[in-house]
Amino acid sequence: MYPVQLIQLPLHPSSAWEPTGNIPLAPGIMAAAAGLPAECVFPESLVNTVGDQALFDELKYRNPQLLGVTLYLWNTHRSIHLLRRLKLWKPELLVVAGGPEVTPDNLPLxxxxxxxxxxxxxxxxxxxxxxxxxxxxxxxxxxxxxxGPVTSTDPPDHWPDPYRTGHLAVKPGGSVHIESQRGCASLCSYCAYRRTSPVPRIVPADKVLEKIRMLRNRGAEELVFLDPTFNSRADLPALLSGMKDLGLSCFAEVKGDLVRSSAITDAFAAAGFNTLEVGLQTMNMEVLHSIGRGGSPVSVLNGASLLAESGVTPVMDLILGLPGDSPKYIESAAEELVSRKIHDQVQTFCLSVLPGTELKASADSLGVKYSSTPPYTVTRSGSYTIRDLLLSREIISDILGYDADPPPRPVLTDTFPGMEIFVPEHGKVLAPPSVRHGVLRINTEDAWSNRNPIVDRVKARRETDPYCPLDVVLQSEQLFPLDLIEMLNELPEQECYTTEKAKLYGVPGLLRLSVIASPATDPVWLEECSKIALTVVRANSPVSLPGGEIGLLLQGSHDLSMLSALYTSAPHLVFFTQRELELLWNLDVLGLG
Structure with a gap:
């Protein structure tokens, strides 16, 4: 029995090959501050890999008296699903929740x-x-x-470090999250951080460097700084100088208008920052000042350009739907990014009206309407509807030359952890596996004749892990009416962050259907199938893509450098049966993970 358990559920990435990025820093910090043993932190290796049913079973086995949960907008629905099941099993279980979702104005929660x-x-x-x-x-x-709200005047190093106390472990070659400051002096009305932490509390550079060296000595190779504005500290040059030649890959968020010299951008590059996130948001300076962000869009662009000249890729953020703004200013921002050649990584968001923000408190007076559940997406901003904003998003994708929201990439490899191979003709059905990203491979002679057991199996998987992605990969020797795909697509999905975003951007949610066909399949059928499910044709050697949005599933070993040159126009339509090749294609060609 574990008297106390602290758990933080992950965000589901769009690809099964991408890491979740979920390091239980908050549970580790809280356990260390409370003087609890390390076993109270629910293992990262489990929370990022197992499904809803397996999480429930594991917590039943651990049988805690008290459960602490960290809530973010991306994990709240799934967390509550788990908590409700646990409370039904053990009504006397005590549950305490914290995290960014917990604010005094989030009444539904x-x-x-x-x-x-x-x-x-x-x-x-x-x-x-x-x-x-x-x-x-x-x-x-x-x-x-x-x-609460609990406010503090202490920097993050005032409390026990969970990496030093053993509450968090460093994976050799892995990533760690680090706070070198808390608090934010910016006045952005769409962010809740400043309302609870208005005064920056900065750990001195020498202490940050001491911690970085400790993490590096324990095997860390990647540092992700969680600071709201990494370059707002006065001792930034000293910190970057100390990080030079440590051989680490680093990431942080910076204010672009504070990046003013090649000396500082060269220092970022030497310190191991391959990418830095930069919030441009809009080219409308009046709007930037009205929402409290201030600054000059041109100054932000100049800073991002300096980063790029030093070899640091700026990850540029744009926001559609800010109060008083027009989509034309975001489209103009995209054009400016292209003209400056700093458009390789651009994130275009529709505004989220988050709990605890000044924006939420004043939304009615600003003419802003929004969804009441995560991700709290704006539905109207002034005279612009969500359809107007989504149309602008498509225009921005055309300007940038890539899709802002590509569909989730399915697992079509022959093997994958937790993959279930279902052959309906065999009759015998085992208990479904419970994994965070499920793969149900259906191999059948005749999918239509076996449509009932196929649909039943998909339903069983959804009931087992209703808040987890499931790739359903259908391979039938005989052609089948596409009504079967429609039947599967019509299965209900749980309301959550992932499904709401998917509906908004027109991509599959948690249930993701794919069809593997033979090269001899009727082209007309393939084209129709590709309109309602990702569809690929098997091939032993590189051949021309079938056309349209029909993909190619390459079997056996291949030279990826040759393939990347061959399929440069549509690399997202190329898949592999070998896990190693698919993983490398995702990482090196598609940039996923």
Whole structure:
């Protein structure tokens, strides 16, 4: 029995080959601050790989008295699904929740009965109370449901470091998350951070470097800085100088208008920053000032250009739907990025009206309407509807030369962890596996004749892991009516961050259908099938793509450098049966992961 368990569920990447990026830093920090043993942090190796049913079974086995959960907009629905099941199994289980989703104005969440206590703001100072069974019961006896918002004047190194205490382990060759500062002096109305942490609290460069060296010595090869504005610190040159030649790959978010010299961009490059995220948002300076961000779009672009000249790729952020803005300013931003040749990595978001933000509090007066559930996407901003914003997003994709939201890439390899091969003709059906990203490979002589067991099996998988992606890969020796694909596409999906984003951007949600066909398949059937499911044709050697959006599934070994040159116009339509080749294609050619 584990008396206390702390868990943080991951974001589902668009590709099964991409890492989730989910490092349980918050659970580790809270456990260390409360003086709990390392076993209280639910293992990263499990939380990022197993499905909903397996999570439930594992927590039942651990049988905690108290469960702490970190809530983000991308994991809230799935977390609540898990909590409700656990409460039905063990009504006396105590549940405490924190994280960015927990704000005093997020009333739908605060009314969730499966959570006993919410903590908003930085929770370390309360960790000893809210993560103690007896003290938590005492708090609940007063009738309190929400603690905070908790504000702090301490930098993050004031509290025990979970990497030093053993609550978090460094994977050799892996990635770690690091905070070198907390708090943000910016006034962006769409961000909740400043309302709870308005004063930057910065760890001195020498202490940050000491921690970085410790993490490197333990095997870390990638550092992800969680600082709201990494380059707002006065001792940035000293920090970057100390990171030089450590051989680490680093990532952070910076303000572009604070990047003003090639000396500092060269220092970023020497310190191992291959990419840096830069928020441009819009070319409309008046809007930038009205939302509290301030600055000059041209200054941001100049800073991003300096980064690129030093070999650091800027990841540029654009936001459609800011109050008072027009899509033409975002399209203009995309054109400017292309003209400056800094458009390789651009993220174009539709505005999210997040809980706890000034924007949410003033949305009505600003003419902003939005969805009440994650990801809280704007549905109207002034005279612009969500359809207007999505149309602009397509225009921006055309300007940039790539799709802002490509469909999720399915697993078509012969093997994959947790893959289930289902042959309906065999009759015998085993209990479905429970994995975070499921692959159900259906091999059949006649899919239409076996449509009922096929649909039943897909339903069983969705019931087992309703909040996890499932690739359904259908391979039938005989052609079948495409009504079967429609039947599967019509199966209901749970409302959550992933499915809401998918509906918004017109891509598959958690249920992702693919069809593998033979080279001799009727081209007309292939074309019709490709309109409702990803469709590929098997091939032993490189041949021309079938045309349209029909892909190619290459069997056996191949020279990827030759293939990347051959299929340069549509690399996303090339798939491999060998896992190693598919993984390398994702990483080196498609840039996924």
């Amino acid at each position: 605060l009314n969730e009965s499966s959570i006993d206590l919410f903590v908003t703001g930085e929770g370390e100072s309360l960790a000893g109370d809210v993560l103690s069974v007896e003290r938590l019961r005492s708090i609940l006896s007063t009738g309190r449901k929400l603690l």
